[in-house]
Amino acid sequence: MSESHPTRPSMSDLANSLGLGVATVSRALSGATGVSEKTRQRVRQAADDLGYVVSPEASRLAGGLTRRIAVVTPHLSRWFFSEMLDGIEAELRQAGYDVLLYHVPDGASRHQFFRDLPARRKVDAVVAVAFPIDDDEARRLELLGVHIVAAGGQTASYPFVCIDDGTASRQAVDHLLLLGHRRIAMIEAFDPDSPQWHVRVGRSQGYYAALEEAGIPIDEKMVLSVPWSGEAGAEAMAKLLSLPRPPTAVFAHSDEVALGAIRTLRRAGLRIPQDMSVVGIDDHPLAALTDLTTIHQSVREQGAQAGRMVLDLLAQRSTATAVTTPTHLIPRGSTARPRETPSAPGHTGQM
Amino acid sequence: MSESHPTRPSMSDLANSLGLGVATVSRALSGATGVSEKTRQRVRQAADDLGYVVSPEASRLAGGLTRRIAVVTPHLSRWFFSEMLDGIEAELRQAGYDVLLYHVPDGASRHQFFRDLPARRKVDAVVAVAFPIDDDEARRLELLGVHIVAAGGQTASYPFVCIDDGTASRQAVDHLLLLGHRRIAMIEAFDPDSPQWHVRVGRSQGYYAALEEAGIPIDEKMVLSVPWSGEAGAEAMAKLLSLPRPPTAVFAHSDEVALGAIRTLRRAGLRIPQDMSVVGIDDHPLAALTDLTTIHQSVREQGAQAGRMVLDLLAQRSTATAVTTPTHLIPRGSTARPRETPSAPGHTGQM
DNA sequence: CTCCGGATCGGAAACGCTTCCTAAAATACT
DNA sequence: AGTATTTTAGGAAGCGTTTCCGATCCGGAG
Incomplete structure (x- = not known):
């Protein structure tokens, strides 16, 4: 006999071959009650042998799930x-x-x-x-x-x-704090395609909470909000650098953004981490490659x-x-103690 | 009437509301022949109005497609x-x-x-x-x-x-050739999970063809075959560097591999493109970021x-x-003329 | 020994469609 | 005008399940 005809056996085929009714077979296969365990086994066995599988279409049509x-x-x-x-x-x-x-x-x-x-x-x-x-x-x-x-x-x-966005960003900012940073900027990222899903609120809150707890006043100029991309991160970093008193460390909402920021820093001839510490969130594969300190999450x-x-x-x-x-901190080479603890404020200042 | 009951209208509902038979409606909706254009329009219109859509399950069960x-x-x-x-x-x-x-x-x-x-x-x-x-x-x-x-x-x-893998790799290798390179290595990449799908044969052939046409003898030590990953690319580059006479340029089967190779070069303190030219294939987003010359393909x-x-x-x-x-060449900063054109053949060369 | 309730099982009616086949209507040809 | 075709429309038979419900069969209680 040629094995080539792809005619799927139907449930009634199965039922007949077992001398049972389709109703019983259906129950047996679906795990429903009303079938003796012995019969159920027999049906299962036969189904396997025949290579039978229920037709999802028919099943769904008759009221089952689509799977x-x-x-x-x-x-x-x-x-x-x-x-x-x-x-x-x-x-x-x-x-x-x-x-x-x-x-x-x-x-x-x-x-x-x-x-x-x-x-x-x-x-x-x-x-x-x-x-x-x-x-x-x-x-x-x-x-x-x-x-x-x-x-x-x-x-x-x-x-x-x-x-927990809050915890994650606290881990990031606390790390910076622990290293001795006081002027810590944040680059907030949001998805421009989901306007309603604002900035990752939790991540920002973690930042504010950490600073507050450390007794550091918030400097709103240190917080930038940009679309979720490396490009945007790069631009944001440029803005931060042109601040009268730039930060000594940057916390980015994501590694992608952090990486963008790093590009700007490199282009500006600044060294990382000596001149600026950068930390992100995600533990994106690129973070490992580029030696970026980050907060790991297992997606x-x-x-x-x-x-x-x-x-x-x-x-x-x-x-x-x-x-x-x-989540947990993955310390890598993009963060370090600040170069010098600035103690002479009020030197620079107008735009 | 409360609008809340999610009772989908059926095809016969639609048919009745139009005073037609379900057969006709089915034909009208499925684009089958045997319905006057006027009727078809009427049916389509009514379907839209009712928000009717055919049940994929029923349709499939009765012999249609699953879509x-x-x-x-x-x-x-x-x-x-x-x-x-x-x-x-x-x-x-x-x-x-x-x-x-x-x-x-x-x-x-x-x-x-x-x-x-x-x-x-x-x-x-x-x-x-x-x-x-x-x-x-x-x-x-x-x-x-x-x-x-x-x-x-x-x-x-x-x-x-x-x-066309052959063309793509020729574009890459020809570019290197045109710049004056003669010692061009190739890092072949294969997917370790698909052993049967060998090395991208076409890409390798393009390399061989280009060299042959340029009258450059093939040096098998210049060809390495590695799994498709940056890591592997990095290791391959290391091997190439430890050759008695390393290449002046490297053609990698993919940008990911090329990027790995570049990492090794950087680590070795070599400058790109002055000390070594690197070209990949794909135009991976990272290629643009890292200024890697590559062959663009629109995936x-x-x-x-x-x-x-x-x-x-x-x-x-x-x-x-x-x-x-x-595909086409995207010249970027990872390729340049070789440092010096070696003009003393016959100096190295046994084996 | 008879009667009854629960456990099993089979019959049959949907489920919502496609399609074959036939009937009716419309068009064509003499 | 009448008949031969071609269109257009409807009836009905599945497609392969699930599930309601009635039929059997079992053991145990009365």
Whole structure:
């Protein structure tokens, strides 16, 4: 007999070959109650032997789940996002779910996504990677029984997993403080495509808190807010350098931004860390290569966590509604004690 | 009436509201023939008004397509792959298809993918990003009516889109030649996870061809073959430097590898490009930042092309079975004339 | 020994669509 | 005008599950 005809066996084929009814087989396979354990085993065995798998379409049509989960992300090629995607995908696929990928670079496409998805029930749940969902949108999905989990960004209304931004930035700033820095600048980063998701509030707060606790007055000129990119970081650094009294250290909201800042410093002929200390957040692969001191966060792990949360939700299992993964300082060569503790203020000063 | 009940209208609802039969509505919506244009418009209009969309499950179950396409990739967070994914996703989603993402980092998971996918007909087509598919696997999919397209890597048996590796590397090596280099090393890169997908043969051939044409004898010690990573590039460079007569220029198969090589050079205190010219392939974002001369390829565009090819295939439209996108030299600061043109041949040279 | 409740199992009705086939209508040709 | 075609529309049969509900079969209580 030629093995070539790809005719998938159907559930009734399976049922017949076992002398059972399809109803029983369905129950056996789906783990539902109402089948004796012996029968269930027999069915499972036979299914394996025949290489039978339920048709997801038919299953869904008849009221089951799709076993598909959407991952929605505003960026595809940025380290943080692809790393997160990696973690999520691995966890989900291992559990037998398929991952639908939706790239929503801008508000328009995001909007469209949330408009279209509910109509056609394509997925059982959605994981939103580091971007905000309107409470309204969330509610509509919830209503349809579509679960939501946020990965890499905190939101009020549904389960999320992310780092504690406040702690992370405190770790960064405290490190600088411990080294003896007093004039510490901050380059805040925000995603220009998600205007509603402001500056990482937590990260800024950590900075303010750390300085305050150290008894250092805040100098607003030391705080710059820029789009999330190396380019912007470079420009911000230039501004900081042209300050009457530039900082001795810079805390950037992200490694990408920090790296940009470093480029400006190099171009300006300043040495790192002798003339200026720089610290970022993320532990981006480039940080290791460029010897950048940073705060490590395990993005993969966050993704995996988010995956697990979705799985819990779908299994009706209870799950944590908020997970924060730990961060820690990775001291490298971009930070050091300040050159000299400036003790003569009031020398320079007008623009 | 409360608008809140998420009860999707069905096709027969639509049909009734129009006084038509479901068969007609189905034909109208699917673009099939056998409906007058007037009716089709009427149906489309009504569908829009009701916010009706066909149930993908039911449609698929009844013999239609899934309107889902799998993208299979061995890497998620590498620039080339995520860029490609971006291009593919954009093109496909715009055409109304959903993208299933499958990360197959190693042979095992790749194998599993091809074992599982055919069973449950989850997708209409698959796009393989830069990795080889067994002819056997390909045939099985083909048999099931699942189309295949390869993005970023050439293969014999099915449509593909990629750059012309030979041309790209000739552009790189010719540039070096033109600058006057004669001792040009090559660092070949291969993906250790895809052993069967050897060294990018084309890129190596371009090198050999260029040298041969320039009348330069091949020195096998000048050719190193390493895994595709910066780390490996760095080590390879170290080996090249410890050669009795090191090269004056290095051609790396990729920017990542080139960047690794540059790190070694810096560490060794050599200046670029004065002491050593380096050229890569890809035009990775880092290349611009680090002023690396390279060969540009538009990965996004390749992804988009691959997407279009899939669409053509699915629409029964004829499509090119092989597309190569152009590449070109981006001269930057990592290449220059060799320090001195060695003019005393026959001095070194046994072996 | 009979009756009853719970555990198992099978029948059959959806689920929402596509498509084959036939009927009716519209158009063409003599 | 009448008949032969071609269009256009509708009926109905699946597609492969899940699930409600009724039928069986079991052991144990009365």
